[in-house]
Amino acid sequence: MPRPRSEKARQSVMAAMRAAVMSDGYESVTIEGLAAEAGVSKQTIYRWWSSKAAILGEALLEGSLPSPELPVSEDLAEDLRAWFSAMSSQAEHLASVEVARALIAVTATDAALGLALNKRLADPIIEQVVSRLRTAQDAGDVRRDVDVAVVADQFIAMSSYAALLGRPLDEARVDAVVEVLMRGIGAR
């Protein structure tokens, strides 16, 4: 019989959080400001979310930027290069960097939530890489004894570190990273 939760309010808060993070950075977002921006009362926020980090978490999961597709051609090296280059150049848009930094800030603040978020966000990417590399193993292009999950992590770690430093990887570095990893995992 009660009135159901207002989807409109929820959306407003998500939108306000995304806007605030992109324009001012996660640290300077306040619940007070969020409520005002979203035209929502503080109580409504506290009723549905347990912390600022939780709001950002939901916003990230919901509005997750479409990460670039890892192509599947015959040339593994070129596939990885193209994909990792696309990921890195995405980071040149200011908005994406701020989102990534916000994710890092949340993780540095709240380890448990951070882990969960990273898992949810990174898993699809890791999944892609792992799957592509397994295919390559089957094709005999990657050694059987390579732990493909670790390789996926190396890509993610480089991206994360670059975002943290606000220093997106340029083409040359992208190439260097792919080159080293490809040689590191390639058969022969």
Added chain:
Amino acid sequence: MPRPRSEKARQSVMAAMRAAVMSDGYESVTIEGLAAEAGVSKQTIYRWWSSKAAILGEALLEGSLPSPELPVSEDLAEDLRAWFSAMSSQAEHLASVEVARALIAVTATDAALGLALNKRLADPIIEQVVSRLRTAQDAGDVRRDVDVAVVADQFIAMSSYAALLGRPLDEARVDAVVEVLMRGIGAR
């Protein structure tokens, strides 16, 4: 002619910051609490530091943990493995993790200061790796066309990412990383 700055006060603040970061995490450090803990007035803190981040910065630069030595034997792979393993197991001490997370938090908050700090702290490590790899290039163990700085970055990025997630690299992952990178850069 006025009274000179009190070195004792400065030291107290550094010590209080280190203690607070290790026990409660960077975010929950307050200037107020720091001043109380250090037996120093807030004014003294504001007189000499421009922000909480700046205090942590100074504390980190000053009390930098001795990072493990990269050995120089005939076996490059083993040298790297031993060194990276030592670095990773250092991260199993809670204190180190908290310091690293604090560094990440500061970087995520104040990009400029973060960059400077990361440079100051990471440079000696990168220097070691680069120098060791150059030696190996001269010995013909590493290909001439490898960008050794990028390889150094890959080690740092993995460490940073692991610290961020509070998930230190276990022996198996350390081995996997070194294995891939060694194959990636090795001659032949």
Added chain:
Amino acid sequence: MPRPRSEKARQSVMAAMRAAVMSDGYESVTIEGLAAEAGVSKQTIYRWWSSKAAILGEALLEGSLPSPELPVSEDLAEDLRAWFSAMSSQAEHLASVEVARALIAVTATDAALGLALNKRLADPIIEQVVSRLRTAQDAGDVRRDVDVAVVADQFIAMSSYAALLGRPLDEARVDAVVEVLMRGIGAR
């Protein structure tokens, strides 16, 4: 629609201000101390009052001590003497003196508020005197050309000055003042 202002909080602040003024004097009252004493947050004080003086003002207006009644007998001189004597001996209670001194301090600090307060507090007294003297004029006991408001002011000024100096008027001085003023205004 929001929660209405808390009358309890308002009362607490009033009470705390009155207590503090009487025990320590107006100057050494602090907002911080007032808030603590009243069990109220500083923000609540700043939300509703613009200054320390404004709080005292409200407290004075609200808790105004009942000033003595000016009797109306056939003997004007005796009426004035009795009333002015009562007023003066009220000033021998420490509390009243401190309140009067606080009023003076506020007036010396914030002229506009001071004027308003003095008006609100002195007006009923002046009113009494003026009305009594007009009655006396009608009865032919006071000359028609006397500006009775000025005479009222002379009583108030003497009281204020005595309070300022912390030197309450003794019976002899009270008599002397009334004697001079009575002769000054009396018919014949």
Added chain:
Amino acid sequence: MPRPRSEKARQSVMAAMRAAVMSDGYESVTIEGLAAEAGVSKQTIYRWWSSKAAILGEALLEGSLPSPELPVSEDLAEDLRAWFSAMSSQAEHLASVEVARALIAVTATDAALGLALNKRLADPIIEQVVSRLRTAQDAGDVRRDVDVAVVADQFIAMSSYAALLGRPLDEARVDAVVEVLMRGIGAR
């Protein structure tokens, strides 16, 4: 052998205090600002004066405005009127009002010092009035049984009260006061 106290520093502080009181009011004078204004170190101020009030006290005693002379003609009423009118119009200069208000503020804050200051400053004036009235008593213009000191106090109290309220006495009020008091004390 010790260096004697610097008269120059003392003068600077006095001047700075007078200037500050006249331009901003006593309450907002700070030792810090006084020192800066006077080009003197705080220590020098604290060495020689015990409080802000004490500095003002010294400044007032030293730079005491010449109070108007009470003339001695054959017409007592006219003498008093001229003198009291001069005193009151002096209060129309903003500077004088601020000085008087400062004196009142100090008195309301520090009763002991205030009493001493008032005594030092008011005594010469009271002396004049008392002496003039005694002369008049001898001439038979004032009744023998009048307590002339109380009459002097009535003039001072009116002036003080008017200054406190920042409401200088206009000519009409001056006349009314003198008229009432003259009739009050006059022979016959």
Added chain:
DNA sequence: TGGTAAACGAGACGGTACGTCACGTCTTCGC
């Protein structure tokens, strides 16, 4: 079709920390 109960906006509340200001004390150095 009207009652009812939860969700809503608004915002007051007791708090904590902020960064600034002035206090009064102290230490240093030059005269």
Added chain:
DNA sequence: GCGAAGACGTGACGTACCGTCTCGTTTACCA
């Protein structure tokens, strides 16, 4: 030893948000 310069510990200032708590008001469901 006086005086300038100014660092120090102290504590109040006024502000910003915190998270909690009423207040009406609105709105979907159920009787």
